[in-house]
Amino acid sequence: MPLDLGWVRALRVNRSAAERRTSTLPGRRSVKNTHQAAWLLRAVSMIDLTTLAGDDTPGRVHRLCAKARQPVRADLLDALGVARLTTGAVCVYHEMIAPALAALQGTGIPVAAVSTGFPAGLSPFATRLAEIEASVAAGAQEIDIVISRRHVLTGDWGALYDEVAAFRAACGPAHLKTILATGELGTLTNVARASLVCMMAGADFIKTSTGKEPVNATLPVGLTMVRAIRAYHAATGHRVGFKPAGGISAAKDALVWLALIKEELGDRWLAPDLFRFGASSLLGDIERQIEHHVTGAYSAAWRHPMG
Template sequence: MTGTRFDPSWFEAHHVNLSATERRAATLTTRRTVKKDWQAAWLAQAITCIDLTTLAGDDTPSRVQRLCAKARQPLRDDIMAALGLDALRVGAVCVYPTMVAHAVKALEGSGVPVASVATGFPAGLMPLSLRLAEINYAVDQGASEVDIVITREYALTGQWSKLYDEIAAMREACGPAHMKAILATGDLQTLGNVYKASMVAMQAGSDFIKTSTGKEGLNATLPVSLTMVRALRDFREKSGQIVGFKPAGGIKSAKDAIAWLILMKEELGTRWTRNDLFRFGASSMLGDIERQLEHHVTGRYSAANRHAMA
């Protein structure tokens, strides 16, 4: 992504109708359903869009290695065979910067990229120089994707040019790595702020815009995601550039996966259901998807503990 020059006219006068947004979001999963083989196909596609994530204070190299093994083979052999699948991989593995090298080694030859959070995740309340240094460290360790966090103060106080400059500096620090800008939408208070922050992040060169860190009180919701997706569409019309989308936080079930895929297909088209433009920030969701796919091929529901994450 190259981004554009900072242009507040693209968003300053934009108004988001809360009640209309909520009504539209509520109808997404009632107007379209997928069943049986189609549902299995959609769930398999959802797996390819998962950023399998561990961002815990007690992460260890062995935990990351186990997660990477799951990333290489997210479904059991018997389920894969029953579905007629030869190979299936998740979208990426996402870890803290100090775990990147362990993930890179564990995923060698798999084709699964390593993503790293950075810039003082999750709060981002560090001097910019230190946040840029953390990006450099993650990329040097082998991260090919970097999930950055913004300074929420700039969005809450309308300092959009400062937000643009900050994200543009982070984009430059990422170099060849793809950058996902986490907007922490649960902290932004209004859908209007969500739209404006989305537009500024894309103008500054973000390859993806992402809802949440997963650490806020309110994470990914369909109304927030709809607002961000509409911003994606508007940005494409104004700039001709295509940007990806990543909902994260609170997405836990196969039903959730279907709901967000429906959102992307309805609003942007099939192209945005592929993992180069769409990702889920989720891990526990994979276990439920595997459970639902086992039910599809056997007709029986198994206990959740039969589908361990690692």
């Protein structure tokens, strides 16, 4: 949609109110036993299993993809009566797209690639566009881009809109997940405005963080972003997805995030096409909790490797 500066500038976020609202979630929303196992299995289906390291190799990516195909041990799934479970996607750098596609062939699990000078987003603009086009041509079905934080910090909403719109056009048929790097945006009001501008420019998802900032996904930031999504849906009828990323490593934290989504956006968003976790270590703890539910005993973390 066209950029609506009046709507953007009218947005304000009361940080204290957001913190009070989210502080109630862990104690007020608690699921146990079979219900907890069901929620955790749903969380697994919405994880973007990720490796973004300088020492990534095709072998590491193949092992990660094997985990994406079978994220929870078969004996545990059999005990719960679950026939098939996979993660939401596998996320890699451009150079690892081909190994990931080969390892996931026939599974229906999409490959996501980070792009546009990830994580800082300070490469020349033409280079960032070319990165997107190359990753889409290589077969990536989802592109995780980073915005130029300076546009938010200086209030240059037109520049941010034009940037994201150009990224959206370069993605073609691929889904565009727009990373705001919220830990570097200063205020929740900036987070809300940036969220809205990115959605106006065509983002399919808005995502909190690269996972490389000192502060990543927090519940007040999440609340701010999902309420922007809710307002955008109310005004346009268009659903935009949400992806918290960075620092979510415990199963109990995943349950809190799912409760936030259910309360603020509703059940329709509790599906991989509209919600993802940007986390890998989270899966290990979820599998431990599921094993505890099935056997009554906790296992060591090393028994649940990522690959």
